[in-house]
Amino acid sequence: MALACSLLTACGTGDASRATGGAPPTAAHTSAAASRPVHDPPATFATKGARMPDGLLTDVLDLDNRLVGPTSVTLYGKTAYVGAFDHVQAIDTTNGHVTATIEPAAKALAEGNGTKHKAGAPAIVTIGGTPALLTPFPVQVSGTGTQASHQAVEIDASDPATAEVRWRVTLRLPEWADDLGTELTATAVGADGNTGVVAVSQSNDNAVTYGIDLTTHRQIWVQDGFAATGIAGGMAVGWDTEKYEAHAAGHDAATGAPRWQGQYIVNQSVSALGPHFVLLQGGHFGSEHPYVQLLDPATGKTKQQLPVPLSKGTCVYDEKSTVVCHGTGNGTDDDAAFGLDATTGKTLWRLPDKQADRIAPEITTAWHGRVYGKTKNGPVALDARTGQDLPTSPRIAPVLVNGSAGLAPDKVDGWKTELFVYPATD
Template identity: 45%
Template sequence: MGGTLNSPLPIALYKTTAFIATASRMRVVDTLSGKVAATTSPHNAPDSDSEWASPGQASAPLLATSAGARIVIAPFVVKLTGTGTQASHVAVEVTATSADTRRVLWRVMLRPPEWNSAGALQATVVGADHGVAVIRVSTSDDDYSAAYGIDLNRPRQLWSVDKFEACAVTSEIVAGALLDGDEQRPAGFDLATGKRLWQGSVGTGVGVGSVGPGLLHVRGEDPDNAAPYHRLVDARTGRTLHTLPDDLGDSDTDCTYDGLSVLVCSYGMGGSRVAYGLDAADGKVLWHLPDKRADRIAPKVTTAWHGRVYGETAEGVIALDARTGKDLPSPGAAPLLVNESTGIGLGDSGLTAYPTSS
């Protein structure tokens, strides 16, 4: 795959089906056999000439619900050819595919702001809640970004917010970073209307992630002293509920919510790796590696899901109990993406799927 496919994988898992996105199409793959069951392509010509474009140009599709049915949302950056006095321009075509029948159900077109000529565009599905999905459209250097709300039940654009890097959706809120030159502010917007509900203080490297219903993990750096911060924030008000440990790393620290009750954060390289398990409700440290007294090292965490942490060390692949940090029997693989049926990782020959058990 040209070395361009890295975590996070541009894949959505639904039961034993993988929806794999590229810049120009989405393949529907049966993970039991590896066979391509269907392919979804944009109606208009993709803006990228290469299926596997630069990293980031293809984001993971999103599983959502529309009119009571499970759908898979995938956005594509496309070229619209001008006619007459209408100039050609780049747009984003959002497709919805039935997760069960694998047929395209509808398409919605988004028109990026005028800054779309500033560089190559990438489109990302941020999340969905209460029948509204959020699409982020940004330049490849992340200097420009806009967010769009789409009604999933009556497919149409509901609102747009420019100069906003949408990052997380939870409890009818979309949160992310407001962009003003070099300055960034964490902010939250109402999912139904696009109205701003709150904004935080100026920072750099601001990032936001969902930590279950109504809770956000906000990270960044203080511009005055470059000190990193990690906070658990109320999604509706932006109020800081808990401040996470000072030594959790900088704003690039990778944190993953396990979908139940634990936020797993890790950073570093080689023998200097650090991993934390934090209670998602109150931010308290549940476990921390390395632990010199117990002669335990920190793994390279690949993902966490439903009470289990997956990763790798020099000794091989590992699994940890998400709440205690204790070693579990080796799973035999370190998936980058996992659900109740399948784990997907990168092998020597490309994507590899493994059966999972609860």
């Protein structure tokens, strides 16, 4: 079973000393960052980037160095927050320096004997009108008296401007998480209103999702056997796991109550595409014939069938009005790019266009009306609503963008692919 979130995301390193306990950025870093202009969306990026931490692209690049899974990075202002199972690094996107580190108060789970834990990207949520960085850490809680030691998830809420932890809450994980050698992945899914959603999954398909009141810092609901991967239309969407089978599912984000469940499909991935759609990619059981659908997040019913090339492709919501998709055909004429209205699902444009002698770019991400990608001619940018080429090359093909920077993979030592951060210049 694939427990996938939205694709087309990215990641980040630094040589600065590692601060502890959520220390704020240094004054020098804060001053330099404050002077940088914001571009919404960026048209160009610097040609020289700063290397991000090693390993951020592990398991999320295919053989053609295309991003096929989510990375553990979130951009906020001029800072990239890089998640790991036992810490979060705040990285200045101007120079790649680590300015602060957030660590759990409890003891992080140990690794060894082949056991490796993972983390999703931290989530930016709003609590009482104020932004917060939500990060879950799998931790070990020592036994006291007759209470046995057990695994738990510690959820930290931090100030995204300073990386200072505001509050923490620790929740008991199900018994399956206590098994020796269990590999856990903790992900901050996001928030719906005042409810934060956090998921913890196990490599052998066990999963649990929690709903947290972001004001009182208390657990509202828990659903063992459900792995949330996104939030759309008031629903936490993801997977129900039943006897080693996975079914796409939707649970009420405020209460955790089950609302719908799809049929069993193999090699599935599911992601929220803005407030109006859920993307389901998979294959029919038995034949494994691939297909891709846009679902109604409230009911799970199919709103639109998308072309088969997208069954192994990627889609991204530009956080404005458009969903942009790219399907890979291993270099054949099946390569295709699409722009869809994020509210209606209507196709706005499609490439290739043989009549106009236009090919389909490999789309790497889209943000605020601009599509970023590349062709054999180099990096390109398109208008998200029309699909038309924009006159200025972005110079890089970023996989994650905000108004201050873009993150893009590049070769290190001529062979290894790592992530770099490039400041926005225009």
